Amino acid sequence: xxxxxxxxLGEALVATGQLxxxxxxxxxQAQSQTRKRLGSLLASLDFSDxxxxxxxxxxxxxxxxxxxxxxxPSSAALACMPPDEITRLGVLPIAFSENPRSLRIACTGExxxxxxxxxQQCLPDxxxxxxxxxxxxxxxxxxRRHAGPRLSIEHLLPALEQRGxxxxxxxxxxxxxxxxxxxxxxxxxxxxxxxxxxEQASLRIRYRIDGILHPIRILxxxxxxxxxGRIKVMSGMNIAETRAPQDGHIGQRIxxxxxxxxxxxxxxxxxxxxxxxxxxxxxxxxxLTKLGLRPDLLNTLRRMMQRPEGLLLVAGPTGCGKxxxxxxxxxALNRPQVHIMTLEDPVEYPIPLIRQTSLxxxxxxxxxxxxxxxxxxxxxxxxxxxxRDADTAAMxxxxxxxxxxxxxxxHASNAFGALYRLRELGIPLTHLQGNLIGxxxxxxxRQLCPHCKRPQPPDAETQQxxxxxxxxxxxxCPACRGQGYLGRMAIAEVLRIDPALDDLLAANASPxxxxxxxxxxxxxxxxxxxxxxxxxxxxxxxxxxxxxxLDGPP
Numbered sequence: 001x002x003x004x005x006x007x008x009l010g011e012a013l014v015a016t017g018q019l020x021x022x023x024x025x026x027x028x029q030a031q032s033q034t035r036k037r038l039g040s041l042l043a044s045l046d047f048s049d050x051x052x053x054x055x056x057x058x059x060x061x062x063x064x065x066x067x068x069x070x071x072x073p074s075s076a077a078l079a080c081m082p083p084d085e086i087t088r089l090g091v092l093p094i095a096f097s098e099n100p101r102s103l104r105i106a107c108t109g110e111x112x113x114x115x116x117x118x119x120q121q122c123l124p125d126x127x128x129x130x131x132x133x134x135x136x137x138x139x140x141x142x143x144r145r146h147a148g149p150r151l152s153i154e155h156l157l158p159a160l161e162q163r164g165x166x167x168x169x170x171x172x173x174x175x176x177x178x179x180x181x182x183x184x185x186x187x188x189x190x191x192x193x194x195x196x197x198x199e200q201a202s203l204r205i206r207y208r209i210d211g212i213l214h215p216i217r218i219l220x221x222x223x224x225x226x227x228x229g230r231i232k233v234m235s236g237m238n239i240a241e242t243r244a245p246q247d248g249h250i251g252q253r254i255x256x257x258x259x260x261x262x263x264x265x266x267x268x269x270x271x272x273x274x275x276x277x278x279x280x281x282x283x284x285x286x287x288l289t290k291l292g293l294r295p296d297l298l299n300t301l302r303r304m305m306q307r308p309e310g311l312l313l314v315a316g317p318t319g320c321g322k323x324x325x326x327x328x329x330x331x332a333l334n335r336p337q338v339h340i341m342t343l344e345d346p347v348e349y350p351i352p353l354i355r356q357t358s359l360x361x362x363x364x365x366x367x368x369x370x371x372x373x374x375x376x377x378x379x380x381x382x383x384x385x386x387x388r389d390a391d392t393a394a395m396x397x398x399x400x401x402x403x404x405x406x407x408x409x410x411h412a413s414n415a416f417g418a419l420y421r422l423r424e425l426g427i428p429l430t431h432l433q434g435n436l437i438g439x440x441x442x443x444x445x446r447q448l449c450p451h452c453k454r455p456q457p458p459d460a461e462t463q464q465x466x467x468x469x470x471x472x473x474x475x476x477c478p479a480c481r482g483q484g485y486l487g488r489m490a491i492a493e494v495l496r497i498d499p500a501l502d503d504l505l506a507a508n509a510s511p512x513x514x515x516x517x518x519x520x521x522x523x524x525x526x527x528x529x530x531x532x533x534x535x536x537x538x539x540x541x542x543x544x545x546x547x548x549x550l551d552g553p554p
Contacts, residue, residue, distance in 0.1 A: 023047040066134030102128035198271035235263040310437035315418040344385035371395040384408040390426040415495035433506035446485035452477035491529040
């Protein structure tokens with residue numbers, strides 16, 4: 001059995017370098033005023049990440065740490081306690097053993113001795129209780145996944161649909177509860193967007209999960225006025241305005257963590273269409289090594305990031321993970337000796353040490369004027385959320401010319417397409433010579449479910465492309481909810497501007513000359529990376545064909 005540590009939580013985090021002593025002092029001052037638990041304060045103030053906090057607490061309590069992949073609640077364990085008692089005590093029964101009769105339970109560690117006494121009274125037949133430490137969010141998420149959501153959409157719909165077209169009853173319980181149920185359900189399903197689409201006599205609800213829209217429910221349209229009104233009030237929109245697009249924001253704690261919901265309304269033929277984008281701050285920052293890039297591409301990207309000045313672009317269509325990649329790159333460069341500033345619309349994930357400016361909160365700033373302003377703030381690295389017009393492109397290049405490393409996104413189909421997109425925005429290729437570090441273009445592919453994927457019988461076209469190599473197809477099982485895919489991964493092409501390519505840019509070379517030169521120096525395309533993922537069994541040929549043209553340049 002592990003022995004409890006003698007360090008208190010703050011001291012343990014400082015000792016391991018995961019918390020700054022000044023941050024601990026500030027958090028302790030806040031704790032003396034709010035009486036909140038120190039771990040909760042550190043997480044809410046972004047002084048430390050939740051994993052580090054709960055790992056330190058596990059050592060402090062001498063308890064094993066909860067693992068969502070391994071500690072899956074069994075039906076026998078959940079049956080040991082009434083659901084109301086599980087909710088009241090905030091615990092998660094995980095595993096039950098008959099001989100000897102023992103129960104493994106996840107808890108938050110608060111009042112552990114009192115909790116043990118309470119459970120021994122509630123469960124007199126259980127001879128031994130073993131505890132693991134879990135956060136409130138981990139317990140709630142596991143309960144929702146394995147015991148079902150507390151708020152059922154089916155139970156809430158009849159009351160809401162019978163209320164009629166009264167959008168002013170915004171405090172009505174069914175509308176409030178239905179919106180909470182939808183937001184909770186979408187979050188726990190891993191959706192990136194919620195689509196609420198009014199039609200002639202109905203309201204269609206769809207979630208975008210792993211890049212694909214999935215129909216969820218069709219409601220009676222009588223439910224829409226009150227639900228729409230509730231969304232607009234919560235997101236700070238004008239409820240009386242129904243003929244113009246609006247944007248809003250909802251912040252809500254779900255599963256123990258804060259989720260941002262970006263709300264956009266659009267007038268349509270049958271009423272206001274609303275799309276809600278989910279931004280989970282705790283999932284947004286992915287380490288570079290977890291992006292899934294091939295080792296050679298990752299090494300090339302790191303070499304590009306080591307250049308002290310110049311323009312580094314991430315290209316691709318909407319929803320391909322450009323922002324996630326940029327945040328990963330900035331996190332890898334983020335340290336106290338470097339001043340990083342960003343200009344975003346809006347700021348998606350706050351990062352400590354980085355000065356982030358949201359255009360959506362500042363009506364006096366646009367991208368071009370924002371870059372001009374940031375250059376007076378003595379930055380080392382700049383991030384421009386998106387190059388979308390000629391003025392922003394010119395300011396980004398000017399910042400690179402003046403000795404800054406500039407990161408930006410650009411809507412383009414591939415790395416070479418980004419070059420000619422810049423030309424369309426008024427930046428001649430000759431002006432990029434010496435100032436462009438490189439371009440990373442990417443897409444997101446759904447990964448085959450490892451539990452149910454199976455070899456695909458090859459047809460003539462498949463044999464021509466892959467020879468006799470084995471490839472896999474999607475099937476569908478309970479683990480992937482019958483989709484055949486589970487999660488997504490990135491495929492990429494990385495164009496590093498080396499001296500040979502720089503000379504061709506200076507000579508205003510043709511696209512063919514640029515591509516041939518890059519290929520001679522090891523450049524590989526998105527399609528090449530995607531086909532490698534098909535060969536390795538990570539995804540299917542059908543999924544690759546959904547995202548890329550298989551007849552494009554290999």
